[in-house]
Amino acid sequence: MSPTQSQIVISTPAVLDQAGERLRAGRLVAFATETVYGLGANALDPAAVAAVFELKGRPLYDPLIVHVASLALARSLTTDWSELAEKLARRFWPGPLTLVLPRHADVPDLVTAGLPNVALRWPAHPVAQALIQAANRPIAAPSANRFASISPTSAADVAAELSDPELWILDGGRCTHGLESTVVSLVGPHPVVLRLGSLAVEELEQELGPLTVATRSVRASDLQQGLASPGNLSRHYAPRTPLTCLTLQELEHLSEDTTQHSGLLCFAAQVPPAQAARFAQVENLSPDGDLRQAAARVYAALRELDRVGLQRLVALRLPDVGLGRAINDRLQRASTP
Numbered sequence: 109m110s111p112t113q114s115q116i117v118i119s120t121p122a123v124l125d126q127a128g129e130r131l132r133a134g135r136l137v138a139f140a141t142e143t144v145y146g147l148g149a150n151a152l153d154p155a156a157v158a159a160v161f162e163l164k165g166r167p168l169y170d171p172l173i174v175h176v177a178s179l180a181l182a183r184s185l186t187t188d189w190s191e192l193a194e195k196l197a198r199r200f201w202p203g204p205l206t207l208v209l210p211r212h213a214d215v216p217d218l219v220t221a222g223l224p225n226v227a228l229r230w231p232a233h234p235v236a237q238a239l240i241q242a243a244n245r246p247i248a249a250p251s252a253n254r255f256a257s258i259s260p261t262s263a264a265d266v267a268a269e270l271s272d273p274e275l276w277i278l279d280g281g282r283c284t285h286g287l288e289s290t291v292v293s294l295v296g297p298h299p300v301v302l303r304l305g306s307l308a309v310e311e312l313e314q315e316l317g318p319l320t321v322a323t324r325s326v327r328a329s330d331l332q333q334g335l336a337s338p339g340n341l342s343r344h345y346a347p348r349t350p351l352t353c354l355t356l357q358e359l360e361h362l363s364e365d366t367t368q369h370s371g372l373l374c375f376a377a378q379v380p381p382a383q384a385a386r387f388a389q390v391e392n393l394s395p396d397g398d399l400r401q402a403a404a405r406v407y408a409a410l411r412e413l414d415r416v417g418l419q420r421l422v423a424l425r426l427p428d429v430g431l432g433r434a435i436n437d438r439l440q441r442a443s444t445p
């Protein structure tokens with residue numbers, strides 16, 4: 109390991125204790141969650157939270173999700189833990205659902221980017237839970253990547269993104285979900301989905317009935333009212349190689365000259381073998397057509413294709429249902445305008 113690299117550490121009980129200590133002392137710790145790896149700081153310590161923004165190169169208008177490991181801790185961070193919040197938390201926590209609620213005054217401005225609301229999540233991954241318990245603090249944690257780059261789904265991905273010899277990365281294996289959490293705002297008269305993610309909208313709708321999905325608008329007034337999510341910037345999650353989303357018909361019209369220097373990201377049996385064979389490299393997110401498997405693989409596949417040094421990446425949209433919607437949302441944002 110080169111001396112400038114972050115340190116990947118095995119999450120033993122002793123390491124978790126020390127990591128909790130580091131967080132209480134205002135230092136950062138990267139850790140596994142079931143969605144993507146997070147870069148954590150004590151959410152109640154503004155200086156520690158500032159260090160997260162700095163290390164990521166993240167703009168201060170993009171607020172952080174605060175991670176908890178109990179309902180009691182979640183309740184202590186909002187002034188309005190509604191019946192609906194209780195119902196959703198009991199149904200989906202621990203898990204890949206983030207709830208936006210009116211913030212408690214204890215939550216620093218930096219965490220919420222000055223918004224009157226705070227985003228809360230209780231992650232399911234045992235490493236994340238053990239770390240929050242060891243720290244005995246709420247943990248503010250965005251994805252552990254440089255701003256606007258691809259979210260990390262393994263400890264090695266984090267090490268490739270963030271070089272800081274002081275930074276521990278608590279290894280918890282590959283993320284089982286592989287896409288960020290689904291963000292739902294509960295601050296308005298009706299729940300609104302602010303970000304598509306690892307919990308399919310259909311699953312939420314089974315609890316709540318038909319939902320408004322507002323993942324496009326990023327007006328400041330919408331942010332204030334909890335009607336939009338700052339994370340919905342149009343370009344986000346992007347590889348360095350230019351990426352375009354195409355239909356199968358468009359793909360078939362690409363010249364040999366283009367395809368032989370291009371990578372292809374596809375799903376199931378979308379692309380006939382003869383077409384796929386024209387590309388320099390092909391990543392099929394799930395040959396069996398399993399959307400969960402595709403979600404878990406999409407970021408790793410983008411990283412893989414990005415590493416090859418191709419001229420161009422081409423992606424086909426997945427079926428626009430369940431997790432396919434969230435994956436399409438990420439592919440769209442990762443694509444070059």
Ligand code: AMP
Nearest residue numbers: 171172173225226227250251337338339
């Ligand atoms: P990341 O942790 O990188 O996945 O990004 C966290 C995302 O959660 C932000 O970009 C927002 O989309 C959302 N979020 C966090 N806090 C709030 C908030 N107070 N209001 C609305 N959305 C939020």
Ligand code: MG
Nearest residue numbers: 250251252259
């Ligand atoms: Mg992120």
